[in-house]
Amino acid sequence: MSNDPTHQFLVNKIVPIEIGGIDFSFTNASLFMVATVGAAAGFLYLTTSQRGLVPTRLQSVSEMSYEFIASMLREGAGNGGMKFFPMVFSLFMFILTANLLGMFPYFFTITSQIIVTFALALFVIGTVVFYGFYKHGFGFLKLFVPHGVPGVLLPLVVAIEIISFLSRPISLSVRLFANMLAGHITLKVFAGFVTSLSALGALGIGGAILPLIMTVAITGLEFLVCFLQAYVFAVLTCMYLNDAVHPGSH
Amino acid sequence: MFVTAAYAQQSTTTEGAEAHDAAAAGEVHTETGVAHEGEAGSGVFPPFDSTHFASQLLWLAITFGLFYLLMSKVIIPRIGGILETRHDRIAQDLDEASRLKGEADAAIASYEQELATAKAKGHQIADGAREAAKSKAVADRNAVEADLSKKIAAAEDRIADIKTKALADVGAIAEETATAVVKQLIGGTVTKAEIVAAVKASAGN
Numbered sequence: 063m064s065n066d067p068t069h070q071f072l073v074n075k076i077v078p079i080e081i082g083g084i085d086f087s088f089t090n091a092s093l094f095m096v097a098t099v100g101a102a103a104g105f106l107y108l109t110t111s112q113r114g115l116v117p118t119r120l121q122s123v124s125e126m127s128y129e130f131i132a133s134m135l136r137e138g139a140g141n142g143g144m145k146f147f148p149m150v151f152s153l154f155m156f157i158l159t160a161n162l163l164g165m166f167p168y169f170f171t172i173t174s175q176i177i178v179t180f181a182l183a184l185f186v187i188g189t190v191v192f193y194g195f196y197k198h199g200f201g202f203l204k205l206f207v208p209h210g211v212p213g214v215l216l217p218l219v220v221a222i223e224i225i226s227f228l229s230r231p232i233s234l235s236v237r238l239f240a241n242m243l244a245g246h247i248t249l250k251v252f253a254g255f256v257t258s259l260s261a262l263g264a265l266g267i268g269g270a271i272l273p274l275i276m277t278v279a280i281t282g283l284e285f286l287v288c289f290l291q292a293y294v295f296a297v298l299t300c301m302y303l304n305d306a307v308h309p310g311s312h
Numbered sequence: 313m314f315v316t317a318a319y320a321q322q323s324t325t326t327e328g329a330e331a332h333d334a335a336a337a338g339e340v341h342t343e344t345g346v347a348h349e350g351e352a353g354s355g356v357f358p359p360f361d362s363t364h365f366a367s368q369l370l371w372l373a374i375t376f377g378l379f380y381l382l383m384s385k386v387i388i389p390r391i392g393g394i395l396e397t398r399h400d401r402i403a404q405d406l407d408e409a410s411r412l413k414g415e416a417d418a419a420i421a422s423y424e425q426e427l428a429t430a431k432a433k434g435h436q437i438a439d440g441a442r443e444a445a446k447s448k449a450v451a452d453r454n455a456v457e458a459d460l461s462k463k464i465a466a467a468e469d470r471i472a473d474i475k476t477k478a479l480a481d482v483g484a485i486a487e488e489t490a491t492a493v494v495k496q497l498i499g500g501t502v503t504k505a506e507i508v509a510a511v512k513a514s515a516g517n
Contacts, residue, residue, distance in 0.1 A: 072358075085363065089367055107387060110387070115401060121394075126392055155383070243359060
């Protein structure tokens with residue numbers, strides 16, 4: 063493979079498809095989206111197929127992820143937010159599985175594509191905006207008018223609130239994308255040092271030990287980041303949904 | 313756009329060829345790799361390459377939509393059901409346990425009550441038996457005592473009877489003996505009246 067650290071993010075067509083002059087090819091990214099869905103859904107489906115009253119280890123993993131997201135959403139958005147549980151659960155499981163699958167060597171990381179994370183973030187913000195207006199009408203706009211702000215400062219605060227709201231999809235998507243991208247590039251660079259240094263002979267092999275240790279350590283760190291970013295995405299989704307369920311309460 | 317697809321395929325084949333070359337010469341490969349990127353994505357950083365955005369969005373929509381459906385229709389009801397069943401079962405078991413405990417308490421209470429009743433009854437029976445035995449013993453003793461005193465009285469009567477009879481006999485014998493003794497000693501006869509008077513006088517001593 064190439065030593066170029068960005069080579070791993072290249073999208074390659076597997077089955078070229080074109081509809082209406084637009085390229086909808088089945089790419090390696092599409093393949094790993096399918097793999098992510100297959101792995102996550104397959105795991106959840108197979109581990110819970112026993113419906114054991116006393117759960118097996120794997121079944122309790124599925125149950126724990128369910129209860130983890132359920133309590134997160136209940137704390138974040140209250141009981142009114144529980145109707146979004148399938149959405150938050152799907153997002154969390156999808157992102158977590160995609161991140162973890164990306165940790166396999168030679169696997170494609172779909173969450174390292176800005177368009178994918180941006181689409182997911184837009185899906186969240188779109189749901190918030192749509193549900194907010196559907197449920198509260200123009201009362202949803204109270205979201206931008208915090209309580210107890212002096213009249214003089216109000217225009218300024220409202221402007222800040224609107225800007226912060228508009229930046230949410232960007233921050234949400236860039237956070238996930240940048241973390242995955244940077245982590246994979248770092249990993250690739252350090253691993254590249256190992257191969258290029260050890261090609262220099264005995265001294266090089268000795269010198270390659272340090273980047274090798276770094277590679278191992280960063281791999282561990284990346285697994286943490288994989289979980290953490292999925293968690294952060296889900297927590298922020300819960301917070302934003304809280305705005306849609308209870309606008310003007312913050 | 314057909315051209316693009318064909319072009320992309322061509323570039324894929326060249327990539328394969330390059331990878332093959334790269335095995336021989338790693339240094340050269342990096343350059344050709346960069347060049348290849350330049351061809352495929354007009355030199356932009358791969359994640360920002362907009363040529364595949366439409367395809368990414370479509371496949372993300374398809375796969376995530378499918379995933380969302382699977383989650384909301386199959387997985388979430390299933391796990392929710394499992395958790396609810398467990399929750400219900402635990403609550404049911406707790407209810408059952410408290411019901412059984414109540415039953416056990418009631419059983420203990422009724423047992424203790426019956427025990428107390430039985431004890432009281434036992435005491436009563438024992439007391440009754442003791443009283444009956446006591447009174448019977450008293451009655452028996454009284455009967456025996458009465459019998460005995462009757463017998464004693466009868467015996468005393470007979471003794472007195474016998475005594476008087478014996479005493480009477482003693483008088484007669486003494487008279488006879490005195491008559492004989494007098495006859496032998498004196499050789500004369502003594503009147504019966506004298507003898508009786510003498511016996512009486514000695515008996516009086």
